[in-house]
Amino acid sequence: MRLPGPFGREAAERRGLARLAAAASAGPAREYAVTGLPAESTPAGELRLLAVDIETTGLDARVDQILSLGFVPVDGYGVQLAGARHIHVRPREGHAGVGASAAIHGLTDDQVAGGIAPAEALDLLFEALTGRVLLAHYAAIEVGFLGALCRAAYGCDLPVRTVDTLELGRRQLPAHREPAPGALRLWSLRTRFGLPVYAAHNALLDALACAELYLAQVAELESASATAVTLGALAR
Amino acid sequence: MALDVELAEIRDFLAGYPPFDDLPPGALGPVVRRLSVEYFRRGTVIMAPGRDNTRLYVVRSGAVEIRDAVGALVDRGDAGTSFGATTLLRGNPSTLSVVALEDTLALVMDADTFAELCTSYPVFDEFFDAQRAERMAGALAAQQASVSGSAILKTRMRDLLRVPPVTVALDVSIREAAAEMSARGVSALLVMDGERLAGIVTDRDLRNRVLAAGRDPGEAVAEVMTRDPVTARADGLAFEALLEMVARNIHHLPLLAGEQVVGVVTTTDLMRLEQANPVYLAGDIAKQADSAGVAAAAARLPQVVESLVAQDASAADMGRIVTSVGDAVERRLIALAHERLGPAPVPYCWVTLGSRARLEQALAADQDNALIIDDSAGPDDLRYFEQLAELVTGDLVEAGYPRCAGGVMATNAQWRLRLRQWHAVFHEWLSAPVPDAILRASIFFDMRPVAGDVRLHGELSGMVREQAPTSARFLSHLAGAAVAGSPPIGFFRGFVVEKEGDHKDTLDIKRGGIGAVVDLARVHALALGVGATNTDDRLAAALAAGVMDAGRGADLRDAFEFISYVRLRHQAAAVRAGLPPDNHVRPDELSSFDKRHLREAFAIVRSAQSTLGAVYGTGKLG
Numbered sequence: 001m002r003l004p005g006p007f008g009r010e011a012a013e014r015r016g017l018a019r020l021a022a023a024a025s026a027g028p029a030r031e032y033a034v035t036g037l038p039a040e041s042t043p044a045g046e047l048r049l050l051a052v053d054i055e056t057t058g059l060d061a062r063v064d065q066i067l068s069l070g071f072v073p074v075d076g077y078g079v080q081l082a083g084a085r086h087i088h089v090r091p092r093e094g095h096a097g098v099g100a101s102a103a104i105h106g107l108t109d110d111q112v113a114g115g116i117a118p119a120e121a122l123d124l125l126f127e128a129l130t131g132r133v134l135l136a137h138y139a140a141i142e143v144g145f146l147g148a149l150c151r152a153a154y155g156c157d158l159p160v161r162t163v164d165t166l167e168l169g170r171r172q173l174p175a176h177r178e179p180a181p182g183a184l185r186l187w188s189l190r191t192r193f194g195l196p197v198y199a200a201h202n203a204l205l206d207a208l209a210c211a212e213l214y215l216a217q218v219a220e221l222e223s224a225s226a227t228a229v230t231l232g233a234l235a236r
Numbered sequence: 237m238a239l240d241v242e243l244a245e246i247r248d249f250l251a252g253y254p255p256f257d258d259l260p261p262g263a264l265g266p267v268v269r270r271l272s273v274e275y276f277r278r279g280t281v282i283m284a285p286g287r288d289n290t291r292l293y294v295v296r297s298g299a300v301e302i303r304d305a306v307g308a309l310v311d312r313g314d315a316g317t318s319f320g321a322t323t324l325l326r327g328n329p330s331t332l333s334v335v336a337l338e339d340t341l342a343l344v345m346d347a348d349t350f351a352e353l354c355t356s357y358p359v360f361d362e363f364f365d366a367q368r369a370e371r372m373a374g375a376l377a378a379q380q381a382s383v384s385g386s387a388i389l390k391t392r393m394r395d396l397l398r399v400p401p402v403t404v405a406l407d408v409s410i411r412e413a414a415a416e417m418s419a420r421g422v423s424a425l426l427v428m429d430g431e432r433l434a435g436i437v438t439d440r441d442l443r444n445r446v447l448a449a450g451r452d453p454g455e456a457v458a459e460v461m462t463r464d465p466v467t468a469r470a471d472g473l474a475f476e477a478l479l480e481m482v483a484r485n486i487h488h489l490p491l492l493a494g495e496q497v498v499g500v501v502t503t504t505d506l507m508r509l510e511q512a513n514p515v516y517l518a519g520d521i522a523k524q525a526d527s528a529g530v531a532a533a534a535a536r537l538p539q540v541v542e543s544l545v546a547q548d549a550s551a552a553d554m555g556r557i558v559t560s561v562g563d564a565v566e567r568r569l570i571a572l573a574h575e576r577l578g579p580a581p582v583p584y585c586w587v588t589l590g591s592r593a594r595l596e597q598a599l600a601a602d603q604d605n606a607l608i609i610d611d612s613a614g615p616d617d618l619r620y621f622e623q624l625a626e627l628v629t630g631d632l633v634e635a636g637y638p639r640c641a642g643g644v645m646a647t648n649a650q651w652r653l654r655l656r657q658w659h660a661v662f663h664e665w666l667s668a669p670v671p672d673a674i675l676r677a678s679i680f681f682d683m684r685p686v687a688g689d690v691r692l693h694g695e696l697s698g699m700v701r702e703q704a705p706t707s708a709r710f711l712s713h714l715a716g717a718a719v720a721g722s723p724p725i726g727f728f729r730g731f732v733v734e735k736e737g738d739h740k741d742t743l744d745i746k747r748g749g750i751g752a753v754v755d756l757a758r759v760h761a762l763a764l765g766v767g768a769t770n771t772d773d774r775l776a777a778a779l780a781a782g783v784m785d786a787g788r789g790a791d792l793r794d795a796f797e798f799i800s801y802v803r804l805r806h807q808a809a810a811v812r813a814g815l816p817p818d819n820h821v822r823p824d825e826l827s828s829f830d831k832r833h834l835r836e837a838f839a840i841v842r843s844a845q846s847t848l849g850a851v852y853g854t855g856k857l858g
Contacts, residue, residue, distance in 0.1 A: 079273035084243060194339040196297040198245050205245055212341060215275035223277055
């Protein structure tokens with residue numbers, strides 16, 4: 001349900017941005033907060049996004065840790081490789097380390113120990129995310145973990161707009177039928193659009209994979225729609 | 237944080253294709269970080285003639301087609317193909333068009349990066365300069381092919397007509413007719429009986445039948461005209477008209493659209509279109525004095541197919557051409573047999589069956605034929621036809637058409653019958669069908685007259701057209717047979733290759749692909765009572781009648797064309813390599829582009845099979 005006026009999504013975002021601006025007196029977080037988010041009416045061709053993927057020690061944002069963060073900007077219909085970053089994040093003191101999750105992401109304790117502190121990683125993200133929408137596949141994970149970092153660093157939630165390629169994928173499947181198991185995974189959806197298979201996986205490649213999938217999904221939405229597809233429609 | 241290492245995937249991709257494979261290893265990492273990635277849905281026009289382009293594109297996945305300003309094909313390519321350099325090197329606007337043939341992901345480089353790479357690495361500059369020269373030359377060659385090689389194969393006869401037909405009524409005098417021809421500057425005049433074409437008079441007729449014969453020019457033109465002249469359909473290929481005219485040694489061919497005369501095509505019109513083409517092969521065959529000569533001329537057919545493939549003719553057109561040459565061979569051999577045996581004692585019709593009847597013959601085809609003999613034939617007459625069949629089928633073997641393994645030939649007494657007997661055979665198939673018998677008989681429902689009295693064939697096909705639509709059990713068995721053979725593709729869309737034997741690790745592209753569509757189309761045509769034998773015509777009829785979903789029907793027609801094309805190209809490659817052409821394609825001889833399309837085509841065929849199976853309740857699984 002979308003509420004108008006002071007209860008609407010944009011109003012809630014404005015309040016969140018104001019809180020972050022108040023908590024961060026300078027630096028990338030403040031810059032992000034005062035720049036604000038793209039308007040709902042922004043057409044896809046002019047929309048600026050940042051595709052983000054994280055590797056973590058587990059799925060619980062309250063106890064698990066971000067080990068690496070990858071992102072790449074999308075300007076309209078193009079993924080800008082110049083803005084691609086892959087950051088190893090050093091876990092908090094006293095955390096058990098990579099542990100069994102290494103089997104999933106292939107990161108080692110040594111690699112993440114050479115990374116930067118979580119708060120620094122968050123600032124790098126704010127820098128790249130300024131004026132952009134966060135794009136992710138199943139964005140709840142990214143928003144959960146990055147929100148936890150934001151609360152730890154600034155004492156407030158992360159104000160962010162998201163576009164979720166999993167959600168777009170679900171909408172493009174037949175509505176009346178339950179999707180087959182695994183059909184909405186990033187690599188399954190990519191296959192549907194004839195996108196290439198990557199040999200390796202890491203946070204940056206998965207962010208890039210998500211960004212490419214987004215381009216294909218937008219192209220499909222626009223071919224089926226008489227009017228321009230806007231952020232409002234994509235983020236619905 | 238060694239940043240460039242992380243985009244190794246894209247760097248390694250580029251390093252696999254020219255000219256990036258010639259750049260020093262350290263140079264690619266920084267290049268990758270200056271690229272963007274874009275996505276183009278199938279059918280998107282990425283570059284167009286007259287439009288500016290300022291970027292270089294490299295196909296990451298998918299495929300594109302490059303054409304020149306007049307639409308001639310310049311290049312097609314999948315992963316690793318680059319385009320856009322023509323305008324970067326020679327300035328805007330573009331003279332080429334680039335269209336995404338499939339959903340395509342591309343790496344995009346801006347003009348500054350491109351210019352820097354050209355300056356820093358001569359090998360980069362040279363590659364694109366050579367590519368540009370090649371694409372321009374390729375476009376030119378394609379254009380030349382379209383005006384010389386394949387024009388006659390693609391041009392419809394109605395496109396050759398420049399003026400409306402010049403006509404006179406039946407009762408005008410020869411003198412008036414001649415005056416009309418002079419006034420209108422034509423070498424042939426159509427003589428009309430009301431709206432109906434009654435005859436044709438040519439310059440040559442005026443010379444031979446009037447002047448040389450000392451006839452009175454005051455007589456009616458009807459006295460000297462050629463009555464009921466040979467005509468052709470205006471929407472036929474120019475190639476077919478030329479064949480007809482060469483075979484009959486005539487120089488004027490009236491064209492009909494429905495019942496109405498729309499014009500006259502002359503040999504000069506056609507010669508202007510074309511100098512060197514397969515029609516001369518058919519002409520040569522028709523001129524041979526003996527069967528050895530026919531065989532020698534027919535041996536040129538594989539080379540003709542090879543050159544047609546090189547000219548990018550469609551599979552449908554190539555099928556018609558190979559069919560026409562086959563018809564010419566069979567007609568000439570029948571005529572030669574008559575020279576030895578004397579004229580036939582009673583009317584008969586020599587019919588061809590299967591792929592040639594459908595105008596879809598490829599190379600490596602067996603002969604399939606039968607004889608329909610007039611009911612007046614007595615025992616001695618039947619012996620004549622036995623001899624005729626022996627002679628012609630033997631000569632056909634010599635000419636490169638092996639005997640049918642299943643014995644479907646006029647030499648087989650079972651398929652050399654009087655019309656009444658044929659009626660009984662078809663009646664039995666239609667009214668009391670036995671599944672195995674129907675499977676073997678399906679070839680007889682693709683039948684086309686080649687020589688003799690076409691009315692005998694017409695009576696038989698008329699009966700089939702009438703009875704088939706109401707023969708429910710027959711149609712159900714036929715549909716069951718049509719869905720029995722699966723395309724060579726697995727559940728996960730991998731190709732299914734032969735597991736053993738001479739053709740191990742190959743796809744049988746005829747049985748599971750082409751054959752499956754042919755069978756489907758036949759069921760639809762018979763159910764609708766449509767007389768067409770050509771698969772594409774049958775599918776078009778099913779679409780027009782609404783028994784096939786428009787989208788699926790169009791997909792199936794495209795799939796049929798594509799699978800047929802892959803087969804003919806495979807055969808052309810065999811001819812080039814000096815091997816006997818066959819129907820067994822190795823997946824590894826296909827490009828990734830073809831593989832994807834072939835998988836797609838097979839999947840469409842399989843889905844059409846399950847739809848048909850559902851309609852006729854044959855319960856095909858999967």
